[in-house]
Every structure is written in structure tokens, then in C-alpha cells.
Amino acid sequence: MTIPFFNYPALFGDQEEKFVEIFRTVGRRGAFIMQDDLRNFEAEVAAYSGAAHGIGVANATDGLELLLAAGGIGPGDEVIFCSHTMVATAGAIHSVGATPVPAEVGSDHLIDADKIEGLITERTRAIMPTQLNGRVADMDKILAIANKHGLDLYEDAAQGLGASYKGRFAGTFGKGGCISFYPAKNLGCFGDGGLVLTNDTKLYNAMMAMRDHGRDPQTGEIVGWGRNSRLDNLQAAILSHLFKGYDDIVARRRAIAARYNRRLQHINSLVLPPPPDADPARFDVFQNYEIEADRRDELKVHLSARGIGSLIQWGGKAVHQYPALKLSAHLPYTEELMARMIMLPLNLSITDDEVDAVCDAIESFYTHG
Numbered sequence: 498m499t500i501p502f503f504n505y506p507a508l509f510g511d512q513e514e515k516f517v518e519i520f521r522t523v524g525r526r527g528a529f530i531m532q533d534d535l536r537n538f539e540a541e542v543a544a545y546s547g548a549a550h551g552i553g554v555a556n557a558t559d560g561l562e563l564l565l566a567a568g569g570i571g572p573g574d575e576v577i578f579c580s581h582t583m584v585a586t587a588g589a590i591h592s593v594g595a596t597p598v599p600a601e602v603g604s605d606h607l608i609d610a611d612k613i614e615g616l617i618t619e620r621t622r623a624i625m626p627t628q629l630n631g632r633v634a635d636m637d638k639i640l641a642i643a644n645k646h647g648l649d650l651y652e653d654a655a656q657g658l659g660a661s662y663k664g665r666f667a668g669t670f671g672k673g674g675c676i677s678f679y680p681a682k683n684l685g686c687f688g689d690g691g692l693v694l695t696n697d698t699k700l701y702n703a704m705m706a707m708r709d710h711g712r713d714p715q716t717g718e719i720v721g722w723g724r725n726s727r728l729d730n731l732q733a734a735i736l737s738h739l740f741k742g743y744d745d746i747v748a749r750r751r752a753i754a755a756r757y758n759r760r761l762q763h764i765n766s767l768v769l770p771p772p773p774d775a776d777p778a779r780f781d782v783f784q785n786y787e788i789e790a791d792r793r794d795e796l797k798v799h800l801s802a803r804g805i806g807s808l809i810q811w812g813g814k815a816v817h818q819y820p821a822l823k824l825s826a827h828l829p830y831t832e833e834l835m836a837r838m839i840m841l842p843l844n845l846s847i848t849d850d851e852v853d854a855v856c857d858a859i860e861s862f863y864t865h866g
């Protein structure tokens with residue numbers, strides 16, 4: 498038996514006929530750039546998330562950059578982010594000329610709100626939490642800190658589509674947030690894609706122009722400097738189709754997480770994410786199933802020998818641990834966690850029997866191994 502960490506061909510193969518039909522209808526209409534498919538998809542995701550506006554962009558990293566730039570973040574500014582994130586979070590801050598300031602992760606694997614205030618200087622302009630693994634951070638605390646110090650809030654919600662905290666959706670807590678449609682994300686397209694959510698109409702108008710060379714969407718007039726970061730209309734058509742089934746996608750992901758939890762919770766060598774219904778204030782969408790494991794590296798080898806794919810995310814390093822980026826930070830808890838974390842396969846291809854087989858293999862590792 499082999500259980501891949503992620504089955505990329507299945508993304509297409511599962512609904513091949515439907516996708517070919519979408520390609521055919523979009524192609525025959527010649528609807529390649531910024532057509533109704535894109536406008537509809539933007540409106541669908543915004544409505545679903547309870548945001549006033551959605552802006553399709555080429556990828557979530559671009560979206561973060563556009564958002565920060567539209568919000569006036571630039572050279573001389575510092576933005577606090579959680580070091581347990583993809584390098585893209587910090588990369589977007591760096592790309593607008595600002596300084597990314599890494600913060601410690603908490604035991605929930607998200608930014609530790611209690612460690613934010615110690616990082617605030619007179620240059621700090623914003624906090625940018627990552628809603629990682631499909632779970633929203635402690636937004637009450639983070640918003641209170643932002644308000645107290647007059648800071649803006651931006652969200653890296655690349656992994657957070659549909660995740661909520663006290664009834665509010667990832668990407669809608671501050672000035673804006675970005676969703677990624679990278680193929681392995683909860684809602685994945687056939688290449689790169691992203692979307693910015695915002696409730697701020699001024700930012701929305703600015704970003705609509707910035708993603709299209711600075712052109713005003715109504716008049717075509719150049720209203721400022723921009724770039725090209727459009728979401729392809731064809732990708733939007735495919736995403737719009739997949740999004741119709743998004744509640745089922747999330748329900749299946751939560752069922753898999755619940756199954757892992759039931760099967761693994763008795764193993765003392767592991768720390769599991771909270772099961773789906775653990776916290777009434779949160780709705781997690783389980784973009785990943787990331788666990789802490791004693792003897793993590795050996796466990797990975799053990800699983801791999803049994804044909805089971807797993808992933809040590811970002812090479813087991815937090816962003817401040819890449820020497821080339823020269824981000825000096827003392828984050829002992831983050832570094833401890835990075836040495837313990839591993840992701841188990843959680844995707845729409847995996848069957849319940851396969852989840853059980855993964856759990857059996859983990860159980861045998863800690864019992865005999």
C-alpha cells in the first residue's frame with residue numbers, strides 16, 4: 498500500500514470531464530482575462546466570507562504585497578508576523594520595503610498573542626498573523642493589542658478559507674487578508690491563484706487598479722503605479738465550480754481530522770491539534786493535520802518505509818531560521834516546536850481505511866519501535 502501525502506493527479510482526475518468542459522466553454526467564449534467568471538468568483542468568495550470585496554490575484558503572496566502596499570506599509574515600517582509560517586508571509590513584507598519582525602508561536606501553533614507587545618517599537622505599523630493550518634489565531638487578543646497601539650492588522654489567510662473565530666471569517670478581521678488557491682490548498686486550482694478579502698472600499702479600489710497595471714477598472718485610465726497580478730479567468734471558472742462543493746470539502750477534511758484524533762489521542766508521545774468540535778468559538782477547516790511527535794525524524798522514516806507520505810513543513814524551519822534572510826530573533830519555543838512537527842496526509846483522496854493504516858503505523862512505531 499502507498500498513501501501519498503498529496504495526490505496531485507487526483508485533483509484533475511476526479512472531475513476530468515467537468516474540467517475539460519469548463520476549458521471548452523471558457524475557451525470558446527475567448528474569456529481569458531478578467532471576464533464574468535472572475536467577477537462571479539470574486540463575489541462568491543467575498544459573500545461566503547462575509548467580506549465586502551474580493552479581488553482575484555495571481556497568487557496569495559502577490560495579494561499580501563498588494564494589500565500592504567495599498568495600506569501604505571513601506572520602507573522604515575516594521576510588521577510583526579509569526580515565524581511559524583511560510584516564508585511568503587515575510588517575503589511580502591520585505592517586498593514592500595518594510596521589515597518583517599518574527600514573533601513566537603504559541604502552543605496552538607499560531608502567533609502567540611502574549612509575545613507581540615514585547616516586539617513593538619516606534620516603527621511598528623502592523624501585525625500580520627497567519628491563520629495557519631486552517632485555524633484562526635486568538636483574534637480578540639490580537640485586535641486588542643492592535644487597537645491599543647494604533648497598529649493595522651493584515652492577515653495571511655492563505656490557508657484559512659472558511660475558517661472562523663466567533664463567527665468571523667479568516668481574512669476579515671483587519672484591513673484585509675489573502676487566500677491562496679495553490680493546488681494543495683483546500684480550494685486548489687491548476688496552477689497559481691489567490692484572492693484578497695477586504696471590507697475597506699478605498700483599499701479595494703486601490704488594489705483593483707494595482708493588480709492591473711494601475712488601470713482604473715471602469716475607465717481604463719492609469720490612476721497610479723501598478724503591476725500585473727490578475728487571477729486568470731480560466732482558473733477562476735474552475736475555482737468557481739469547485740467552490741460550489743466547498744462545504745463538502747471542508748466537512749470531509751474535518752471528518753478526517755476527527756478520525757485521526759480518535760485513533761491517535763491515546764498516544765502520549767504525540768500532541769494533536771484540537772478535534773473539529775473542541776472549541777465552540779472556532780470553526781477549523783484543517784488545511785493541514787500537523788502534529789507534534791517525539792522522535793519526529795524517526796517516525797517519518799518509519800512511515801515512509803510503509804509507503805506513507807508525511808511532510809516536515811518548510812524543511813522544519815521557522816522563517817527566522819533561514820540564515821540567508823538575516824532575521825535575527827530569539828524564539829526558543831518556535832525552534833523547539835519546529836523540531837517536533839510533522840504533517841500527516843489529509844486530503845480529499847485519502848480513504849478512511851488509509852487514515853486507519855496511517856494510525857496503525859504510528860501506533861506500531863510508538864509501541865514497538
Ligand SMILES: *Cc1c(COP(=O)(O)O)cnc(C)c1O
Binds near residue numbers: 557583653655676678
Ligand atoms: C500557500 C501559502 C502562502 C502563499 O500562497 P501562494 O498562493 O502560493 O502565493 C502564503 N502563506 C501561507 C501560510 C501559505 O500556506
